[in-house]
Amino acid sequence: MEAAEIVRHWLGKGSCHSTASEKEEGLKRIILVGSPNVGKSVVFGNLTGKYVTVSNYPGTTVEVTKGKGKIGEKEFEIIDTPGMYSLLSITEEERVARSMLMEKCPGVVIQVTDAKNIERELHLTLQLIEAGMPVVLDLNLMDEAEGVGMKIDLEELERQLGIPVVATVATEGVGMDILKGRLAAYENKEARSIKYDEALESAIQRIERILPSKYSLSKRAIALLLLQEDSGITVLIREELKKGYNALEDIMQETKKHYEQPLNYIIALSRQKEVRRIIGKVSDSSVKKTLNLREELSRLTMHPLTGIPILLASLYGLYEFVGVLGAQVLVDFFENGVFGKFINPLATRVVSSILPWKVAQELLVDQYGIITLGIRYAIAIILPIVTTFFIAFSIIEDTGYLPRLAMLIDRLFKKIGLNGRAVIPVVLGFGCDTMATMVTRILETKRERIIATLLLSLAIPCSAQMGVILALLAGNTRGLGIFIGVMAIIFLFTGYLMAKLVPGEKPVFYMEIPSLRWPKLSNVITKTYTRVEWYFKEILPLFILASILIWLGRITGIFDLIVSVLSYPVHWIGIPDKAAEAFLYGFFRRDFGAAGLYDLKETGILSGIPLVVSVVTMALFMPCIAQLCMTIKERGIKMALGMLAFIFPFAFLIGGLLNQALLILEVKL
Amino acid sequence: MLSQKAEEILELLWVTTQEESDQPMELKNKKYSPDTPEIKELLKLGFVKYDGKNLTLQGEGLKEAESVVRRHRLAERLMADVLDIQENLLEKNACQFEHLIREEVEENVCTLLGHPRECPHGKPIPIGSCCKRNAYEAKSVVLMLCELSPGDRGRVAYLRTGNSQRLQKLLTLGILPGVEVEMLQRFPSFVFRIGHSQMAVDREMAEGIHVRLKGEKRR
Structure with missing residues (x-):
């Protein structure tokens, strides 16, 4: 895929999952x-x-x-x-x-x-x-x-x-x-439908006469939806009828006046009456038994005294599985074993023998080459982390635990302008912020989506980045503690401010709590597979694009320019100028940047306070290019640029403040 | 039965002499005179006495006046809570309504509302015999879902959210009048059983669901 095409693909209005054969x-x-x-x-x-x-x-x-x-x-x-x-x-x-x-x-x-x-x-x-x-x-x-x-x-x-x-x-x-x-054997027969009371029926009939017959929903259903003030249908019909809509408006106002309660309530009550009549005929209503077997466990997950320890235990399990097994053991195996020993040396040998030009070699196999960097990152680092994360997430999802998590956390999330439902994108964000940004769609109001998108961009490090960050701070408990503390404070503080500043209605929380169920292995596997497949289809091209852009930026000298500009804020927050390069690459993938810091740490340039400061700044810094594209697609270009304009200086501001604070307090790291 | 006008005079007398002050009411400051037919009616029944200057409640009249005030304020409550009538229209409607509510109806209304203590304007509602009884036996009372304790059961009596979107959310979740509910947990969110499923809602949503309790309310 061409670069421009990828961007168009990501920015395009249509869904990224267009199907070839819409019409069979x-x-x-x-x-x-x-x-x-x-x-x-x-x-x-x-x-x-x-x-x-x-x-x-x-x-x-x-x-x-x-x-x-x-x-x-x-x-x-x-x-x-x-x-x-x-x-x-x-x-x-x-x-x-x-x-x-x-x-x-x-x-x-x-x-x-x-x-x-x-x-x-x-x-x-x-x-x-x-x-x-x-x-x-x-x-x-x-x-x-x-x-x-x-x-x-x-x-x-x-x-x-x-x-x-x-x-x-x-x-x-x-x-x-x-x-x-x-x-x-299906044959379409005329089915019975309910009769409402006189005023409603007469309104329905009058509206039906005005409506065009071109929808696959019956006119009766559309009339009822209009009476219940369904926003989507109202807009649709208003655009269709233009001036003719006024006549509808009159009928609706007139009908509304007839009742003291909202029409959706009146209509729901009539339907309820019919439902109860039917239920009375087909089912034994004296059933009182409930699902007691799983009840007890279910209660424990929701009670604050037991629910919060269970929550912490699950998070710890998640960390062990994704953070240790995925991000350390498996990544080590793929990166140092498979790629380090076999693929990279092989690719370098092959490419340099076929392509004698240095510039072309750099594109494919150099430090930032497509194969040695782009593909290696995608497969050796991202694949194990993302796969383990999605396995864990699918298990949590299939047990029905997520709604319980949502109800536990709702009160806290209300303070930051979100409701409990937002745990889904937030937890998912620890896996992949790009995917999480897309999932903010499940939030009901635009206000919540804006807040969640910004928090994902700013304060939720993705699993790939977390992997490298954990490696950077390995064995440095105090540093890790400072990192987690600062990130949590920023998450809550920014959310709190956003809740105050972003206009719009306050969120309400309501959610069905499904019974706890045992996850099915086959289910978890297919689900993980579908998600990893999606991830790769969407993300791998961007990785390659990133490698190409880095290559272009390097040979044209643009990068040197940006790096020298970036070195000022980098210098200001007290970390070695060399880290500027890592910050720039961090934009192409969040973890490129963190990995760049890792190299600096390995060579001994970065340690102590500057290391922790740079990790915090990096985590807050810009989202990766894929997440930016997704943010533009979901929130619009204006909003996305606005968020960047906030995140960029804010990350360095916090970095600088943290540096000063640690120096003044003489924290030993 | 007393005339409407006479009931209004009783109400006025009770509010000015019993609630707002304990000073007697000078008749000449008001638009009534001892010759108005309503005052004559009250004097004849012995509900009030007139000493040439002040009009005072006495005997049965005191009880009757309290009852009128109680009915007026219950009517206001009913209109504000159940019928959703706007505040500026409350007074006018309640004035007409109070005369229609007789004793048995009054108790039912009071019970339906959960024996409220105050009218929508914050004035106390005189206690009726049903409220006293309620102190011993908790009769079926309508409470907001957020007032229930874990273990409380009942049926949804009505929904009142003051917001069409929220109402619609409740309706689509199957939370409809007549459906059985049981409170399970109050913190950090309200969790309740409805039919065979469980729902979690926040306080705003729980305030919109009014439940007619079955059996005694747990503490």
Whole structure:
């Protein structure tokens, strides 16, 4: 890929995961929808044969996954959508899922549900039916429902709803054949939908008359969404109708006046009435038993007295696995063993024999060459660290621990303008800040996304960088303590300031706490694989780009210029001028910089206070080029440049202050 | 039954002579005279006495006046908490409403509201017999979710968030009137069981969920 193309690719408006064949002619489409944590992705895997990420965490499948599967004699295109609770969308995921329904004209929509929470799930079922969707209802996790003593009369439920209903345990493959059978034999029939009270019905009818018929959602559903003031739909219809929208506006105002409570409440209550009527007919409502086996452990993870020690223990486990096994043992093996002994000498020999020109050799195999630096870094350093991190993260995710972490930390995060939900990008940031910046999408308000993005850029070192930093401070407990303390203070202080300064509504926290589940090995492996694959596809080109830019910068002399400019602030914070080079390279990959410092430490130039000061400054300093691209893509160029303009001087300011403080206090390091 | 006007005079008398001061009320400062039909009505019932200068509450009249004040303030509470009526309209509506609330209804309203101590303007609500009873047996009371203790159970009575977005979030999570809830944990976040799932919310969200308690409230 060409440099310009890579940048365009990263800056482009479209998704970075564009698929070649958007439109497959003649292929019937199946779309899977459902609330988070119901096993949608497992059903998807069962239907397509290709297993995709399954998750306990609401919000990890922001991307839409597609696959093909043969059901009966026909081939289908199958699409998995992000979790949605309601057609009336609040979150980014719900908006994505709904637009899939609106754009893709599905042949069948499978609503995957958690059978034991059928009362809640039926709300979406009724909405889908109302929207004219060809729905098949899948009561998944049926084993858990039976575990709590719940019985559901499937035939009666089918009669009540007028759509096919199947029960499955997707993880065990139970009921999948029946589901496939129903899909193969699917015929679209008119299903029953609910009647609302007179004022609402008359408003719906009047709105329906004005609406154009071009959407795959029924006019009735769109009318209801408009009445409930769904922002996305309102904008869409307003743009479509232009002046004609005023007539709609009048109907909506008039209807609103008719009720004392908001219309979404009135509509939800009518639906609830219908749901309860149906539930009364199909299920034994006297069930009282709960999942007591895992309850106790679940309680321990949430209680502050036991939850916080468990949290610290998990963090320590994470450190041992990623920081020690990944970043030290495995990196050492790959870097010094595989690359140091074999690949680099070999590549150097081969290249110098083929290409006699010094400049060309430098591009490929010199100190900063594509092979010796770019690829070596990608494979020897990043791969082991990132892989171990994603294994650990997938395990934590699949057990359902993340929402518990979120509820423990919510109070603290509120102080920095975020809510508990933001632990996901923050924890992920310790793995890869670039990926974490993308995941800030799960936050609901623009304000939270801005705060989280800045904190990720400033105060969260990624695993690659952490690896080198830990190596730099190895055996230096006091130095490590100062590093962690300063980073934590900056994280909290900057967040606190941002919370005061960034305008916008204060965040609220609400989250479903799923049952604790044992992670499945196969699941963890596929998930890690998918993520590492993504990481490599997106990041490796940038590594190579970085090597090329460094090469260009060096032969044109631009780098010397920048380094000499950078040496002033570097000098000012009391670290050797030579470190300026490391800071510049730090921009191309956060860990290039840290590794540059490592070389300085090894040669004895950097030690004591300047070492700790430079590590702190480096960690705060600019994000790597990939993260910058992602920040531009997610937050826009203005915001991204604004953040850089803050981070750059701020990192050196803190470095300088820390240096002075350590000198005055005469700290021995 | 007393006329509306007579009830208003009782209310005025109670507030000026019992609550705001213990000075008697001089009739000539007010727009009433001993000849107004309402005052005559009250004198006839023996609820008030008139000594040519001051009008004072006496006997049954004292009790009756307190009851009017109580109903007025309960009505205000009801409108502010449940019906979500804006503050500037409270007074006018409450004045008409108080006359409609009779004793049995009054107790139900009081219980529904969780035996409130103060009206929305911060004035005390006189204690009724249901409130006294409540001190012994905790009857089904409507409380905010954030007021429940771990182990408390009940059904969602109504939602009141004052913010349409938040209301929508609660609705999509299946938190709807009539659904059973059980409080599990209060700190660091509020965790409760709803149906067969568990939810964690912060205080702002928990304040919007009003629960009709089942059984006694735990301490």
